[in-house]
Amino acid sequence: MQPIKQIQVSLGDRSYEIMLKAGLLQSLNNILNAFCSNRAALVVTDSNVEPLYGEAIDRIEHCNYSKFVFPAGEKYKTVETVAAICRKAVAAGLDRKSLILALGGGVCGDMAGFAAAVYMRGIDFIQLPTTLLAMVDSSVGGKTGVDLPEGKNLVGAFWQPRLVIIDPETLKTLPVEELRNGLAEVIKYGMIRDWKFFRRLEKNSTGLKQLDLDFYTRIIARCCEIKAEIVSRDEREGGLRAILNYGHTFGHAVESLSNFSIAHGAAVAMGMAAAAELAVLLRKIPGNYAERQNSLLRTLGLPVRIPPGLEPEKIYAAMLHDKKAVGAKVKLVLPVAEGAVAIIDDLDSKLIIRAVRNCCD
Numbered sequence: 001m002q003p004i005k006q007i008q009v010s011l012g013d014r015s016y017e018i019m020l021k022a023g024l025l026q027s028l029n030n031i032l033n034a035f036c037s038n039r040a041a042l043v044v045t046d047s048n049v050e051p052l053y054g055e056a057i058d059r060i061e062h063c064n065y066s067k068f069v070f071p072a073g074e075k076y077k078t079v080e081t082v083a084a085i086c087r088k089a090v091a092a093g094l095d096r097k098s099l100i101l102a103l104g105g106g107v108c109g110d111m112a113g114f115a116a117a118v119y120m121r122g123i124d125f126i127q128l129p130t131t132l133l134a135m136v137d138s139s140v141g142g143k144t145g146v147d148l149p150e151g152k153n154l155v156g157a158f159w160q161p162r163l164v165i166i167d168p169e170t171l172k173t174l175p176v177e178e179l180r181n182g183l184a185e186v187i188k189y190g191m192i193r194d195w196k197f198f199r200r201l202e203k204n205s206t207g208l209k210q211l212d213l214d215f216y217t218r219i220i221a222r223c224c225e226i227k228a229e230i231v232s233r234d235e236r237e238g239g240l241r242a243i244l245n246y247g248h249t250f251g252h253a254v255e256s257l258s259n260f261s262i263a264h265g266a267a268v269a270m271g272m273a274a275a276a277e278l279a280v281l282l283r284k285i286p287g288n289y290a291e292r293q294n295s296l297l298r299t300l301g302l303p304v305r306i307p308p309g310l311e312p313e314k315i316y317a318a319m320l321h322d323k324k325a326v327g328a329k330v331k332l333v334l335p336v337a338e339g340a341v342a343i344i345d346d347l348d349s350k351l352i353i354r355a356v357r358n359c360c361d
């Protein structure tokens with residue numbers, strides 16, 4: 001039997017562990033024993049995940065838990081749902097020593113985490129991510145929040161979980177387009193921080209396509225290590241953490257101009273292609289390096305061309321509106337060497353637009 005992989009996120013007295021193993025949900029009762037005994041807990045999950053994995057929760061014996069199930073989908077990631085979670089917490093008798101657990105994808109984790117951050121000025125929180133995107137990205141690092149009609153993630157808080165429990169078995173039921181959303185982030189980690197890891201992905205792309213769970217367990221572990229290292233060094237995005245936005249400044253613009261009809265992973269893939277193209281135009285990397293990234297993205301079913309109808313000038317204008325843009329300057333993360341990126345903010349708008357145009361169909 002494989003041992004449980006344990007990855008430490010070092011943040012002083014807010015440090016926590018990521019536990020990772022295929023089949024781990026089966027042992028949830030034992031794992032939570034140390035955390036939960038005799039505490040009231042609220043499990044937040046969505047209407048897709050509850051019928052699939054809710055029974056793992058039903059086997060928890062050590063705490064007095066209640067469930068809050070919200071309808072699946074980003075459109076419920078609102079302050080209203082957070083208010084409903086908090087009201088359910090009151091009804092279920094949660095106090096300042098109680099606990100909120102998030103069982104689901106990024107939407108669930110972001111929202112339950114935010115509820116935990118504000119309920120009685122902050123209570124303990126555990127993440128049980130069930131999408132690849134949440135496993136490798138949103139469940140680690142402490143960003144929580146909800147959307148407003150005016151834009152995504154406009155209300156939120158940094159609130160670190162006490163524990164992250166990852167069971168890659170849950171990926172078996174995940175729709176392939178949701179898996180791809182996570183794969184875009186996985187490739188991103190190779191590009192920003194670990195070239196050896198990128199080469200492993202290239203070599204094992206079949207394992208990725210066929211959902212080889214052993215391989216997934218190892219790659220999720222590496223992604224969590226990279227994210228843990230980055231977050232430990234820069235919790236609040238003062239500097240280094242910004243490299244996690246590789247592909248995202250272009251990607252967010254594409255997502256919002258498409259009215260979110262283009263999925264996050266697809267938009268980030270297009271964004272990484274545009275960032276690499278810009279780096280080629282700036283002679284920071286050779287064309288064949290950009291092509292290597294794009295080829296892996298394509299192999300895993302991710303798009304590297306921006307579809308017709310999205311104009312380069314409009315994409316640039318949307319990038320200026322991104323909440324991470326500083327003043328009227330776009331701060332971009334660009335590849336500069338194998339497995340390394342740099343943050344560059346003094347770029348000529350014409351060149352950015354040209355790079356985007358070169359990636360448009």
Ligand code: ADP
Nearest residue numbers: 048072105106107108130131133134170173174
């Ligand atoms: P993300 O993790 O990509 O940020 P969501 O939390 O919205 O986004 O999850 C994406 C979709 O996948 C949702 O419809 C959610 O209900 C569903 N989902 C989450 N985990 C699983 C799973 N393990 N199996 C099947 N569907 C899942």
Ligand code: ZN
Nearest residue numbers: 185248264268
């Ligand atoms: Zn992302």
